Amino acid sequence: MRLVSPTIVRLGVKSIFGRWRGVLLFVLPLVLVGLAVLARALVGQSEEGSQHTLYGLGLVVVVPLVALLATSGLLAPEIDDGSISYLLAKPVPRSTIVLSKLVVAVACVLAFASVPMLLAGLVLRTDDPSVAVGFALGSVLGGTAYCALFALLSVVTRHAVVVGLVYLLVWEGLLGGLLDGVRWLSITRWSAEVADRVAGLTLVAQLPLTYALAAGVVVIVGGTWLTGRRLRAFNLTGDE
Amino acid sequence: MSTPSESPVAPEPPGGVIHDLGYRPYAGPRLGEATVARSFFTTGLRNTYGLGRSARSKVLPMILLGLMLLPALILVGVLVQAKDLLGLDEQIVPYSTYPITTQLLISVFVAAQAPALISRDLRFRTITLYLARPMRRSAYVLVRFASLTVATFLLVAAPLLLMYVGGLLAGLPLARESGRFLGALVGAALLAACLSGLAALVSALTIRRGLAVAAVIVVLLVSYTVVVAIQGISYESGHETVGQVAGVFSPYTLVNGVQVVLFDSPEATATPPEGAAMGVLYVVATLLAVGGSLAGLMARYRRVSP
Numbered sequence: 001m002r003l004v005s006p007t008i009v010r011l012g013v014k015s016i017f018g019r020w021r022g023v024l025l026f027v028l029p030l031v032l033v034g035l036a037v038l039a040r041a042l043v044g045q046s047e048e049g050s051q052h053t054l055y056g057l058g059l060v061v062v063v064p065l066v067a068l069l070a071t072s073g074l075l076a077p078e079i080d081d082g083s084i085s086y087l088l089a090k091p092v093p094r095s096t097i098v099l100s101k102l103v104v105a106v107a108c109v110l111a112f113a114s115v116p117m118l119l120a121g122l123v124l125r126t127d128d129p130s131v132a133v134g135f136a137l138g139s140v141l142g143g144t145a146y147c148a149l150f151a152l153l154s155v156v157t158r159h160a161v162v163v164g165l166v167y168l169l170v171w172e173g174l175l176g177g178l179l180d181g182v183r184w185l186s187i188t189r190w191s192a193e194v195a196d197r198v199a200g201l202t203l204v205a206q207l208p209l210t211y212a213l214a215a216g217v218v219v220i221v222g223g224t225w226l227t228g229r230r231l232r233a234f235n236l237t238g239d240e
Numbered sequence: 241m242s243t244p245s246e247s248p249v250a251p252e253p254p255g256g257v258i259h260d261l262g263y264r265p266y267a268g269p270r271l272g273e274a275t276v277a278r279s280f281f282t283t284g285l286r287n288t289y290g291l292g293r294s295a296r297s298k299v300l301p302m303i304l305l306g307l308m309l310l311p312a313l314i315l316v317g318v319l320v321q322a323k324d325l326l327g328l329d330e331q332i333v334p335y336s337t338y339p340i341t342t343q344l345l346i347s348v349f350v351a352a353q354a355p356a357l358i359s360r361d362l363r364f365r366t367i368t369l370y371l372a373r374p375m376r377r378s379a380y381v382l383v384r385f386a387s388l389t390v391a392t393f394l395l396v397a398a399p400l401l402l403m404y405v406g407g408l409l410a411g412l413p414l415a416r417e418s419g420r421f422l423g424a425l426v427g428a429a430l431l432a433a434c435l436s437g438l439a440a441l442v443s444a445l446t447i448r449r450g451l452a453v454a455a456v457i458v459v460l461l462v463s464y465t466v467v468v469a470i471q472g473i474s475y476e477s478g479h480e481t482v483g484q485v486a487g488v489f490s491p492y493t494l495v496n497g498v499q500v501v502l503f504d505s506p507e508a509t510a511t512p513p514e515g516a517a518m519g520v521l522y523v524v525a526t527l528l529a530v531g532g533s534l535a536g537l538m539a540r541y542r543r544v545s546p
Contacts, residue, residue, distance in 0.1 A: 024454070024455060024458055027458075028458070028462065031462060031466060035466055035469060035470065038470065038473075039469070039470075039473050042473055042474055042477050042479050042482065043473055043476065043477040046476075046477075048472075048473070048476055049473050049476075049477075052469040052472050052473055053469055056465060056468075056469055057462075057465050057466060057469055060465075061461060061462060061465050062462075065454075065458055065461075065462075068454065069454060069458075072450060072451075072454065076450055077448070080448075080450070159450070160450070161450035161451070161453050161454050162300075162352060162450070162453050165348065165351070165453065165454065165457050166348060169344045169347070169348060169457075169461070170344065173344060174344050
């Protein structure tokens with residue numbers, strides 16, 4: 001049994017870059033790198049400027065949004081127009097379908113979030129490349145976990161994009177900024193902890209690295225497994 | 241019944257008869273474009289809050305309205321209870337700052353409701369039915385925009401009204417509070433128009449509903465985050481002009497800047513506009529944002545075939 005089906009990967013890439021969706025994916029990293037260049041021009045190499053850009057815009061906004069756009073472009077449209085039934089009718093294990101889709105989504109996160117983070121970090125802190133590497137590694141963990149989570153969301157509900165956005169804005173954004181305890185259950189905080197350790201910063205206080213890594217892996221594996229399980233007994237229903 | 245073999249007569253030339261069955265055309269008064277537009281506006285406004293739609297569509301707007309009112313209610317409670325204790329003689333959060341504090345909720349509302357009003361008509365081709373009525377395309381665009389703007393304005397203004405009434409009951413000076421409240425209402429109207437124009441334009445360009453929601457959120461959230469980052473950096477590094485110009489590029493900072501310029505409200509951003517030239521730039525940018533998105537919408541709908 002093959003874990004990843006090249007045909008599904010090829011179709012997935014097509015459906016992400018078809019029409020408008022691809023444009024947003026290109027805009028987000030451009031904004032990130034553009035802001036990095038602007039900040040470097042304004043303040044030079046400063047810790048403040050790089051944290052505003054790499055954490056405030058990069059890890060908190062760009063990485064989750066790229067993951068959301070990529071993942072929702074893979075599964076949701078097929079479920080929406082019902083064409084997923086043709087895919088499910090093929091003798092391909094459901095876990096293979098999920099894994100193939102996730103491979104495409106994670107590749108998108110690497111290309112449109114992690115690599116731009118690395119670039120922006122190198123632009124902002126030429127003197128300290130560990131910052132760039134730290135944020136890039138953090139974005140890999142965070143982005144992959146977000147992909148698994150949003151894949152699960154898009155097979156659970158028809159309004160995956162809206163639910164995902166509300167989760168991002170309210171839980172990760174609003175409450176995560178207000179309540180310290182959210183750090184134990186926040187993917188963004190876990191990825192920030194990775195950046196902290198590699199680059200020697202303190203974005204998130206009092207969060208063990210092992211916990212952050214373990215929690216990230218649990219979300220990735222659990223999300224993937226539950227998505228496949230949910231797809232095994234998939235029920236195609238109409239909209240409201 | 242006669243068959244041709246029994247009585248062979250010459251066939252009659254074929255001819256049809258129109259029987260008058262008594263059907264009559266509608267001869268009553270026809271209400272015309274204005275009435276169509278008015279009832280279309282009311283329907284759109286009701287639909288943004290899920291009224292007249294399924295129960296599931298009521299959930300999100302009503303929760304958002306509740307969440308918008310909750311902080312205002314808490315603030316009023318604190319003001320009433322602890323006015324003397326804390327020595328408060330004005331609102332804890334200024335009226336003009338409240339929309340920026342709760343901007344996530346406003347963004348989600350606009351992003352969820354703009355596609356519901358605009359993308360679905362285009363995707364399911366309901367638009368052809370609307371255009372078959374005596375209502376022009378420009379009227380359709382303006383009415384949809386008006387529905388969304390009024391709905392957003394209600395969402396932004398409701399907590400302000402709550403704070404205003406609560407503040408008056410707690411004994412804040414009437415004249416000063418009324419002036420500030422009216423200024424904030426103008427700000428709320430401008431913010432609603434800016435957000436609605438932008439969201440309507442994005443969702444008219446993106447027909448798929450889920451994607452339109454994401455696109456509107458991305459535009460609003462990313463623009464605000466980038467502007468705040470630039471303003472923070474420019475404030476710390478002393479290049480305040482850069483931050484002031486950057487404030488034009490997000491509806492929230494833009495409208496807050498306009499309120500600082502026009503009504504001398506307390507600023508909520510790191511680098512508020514200073515000086516007459518910057519003030520004029522902010523006001524002109526607001527008008528351009530609303531006018532530009534309306535012009536974009538008109539151009540988009542000119543290409544829609546009925």
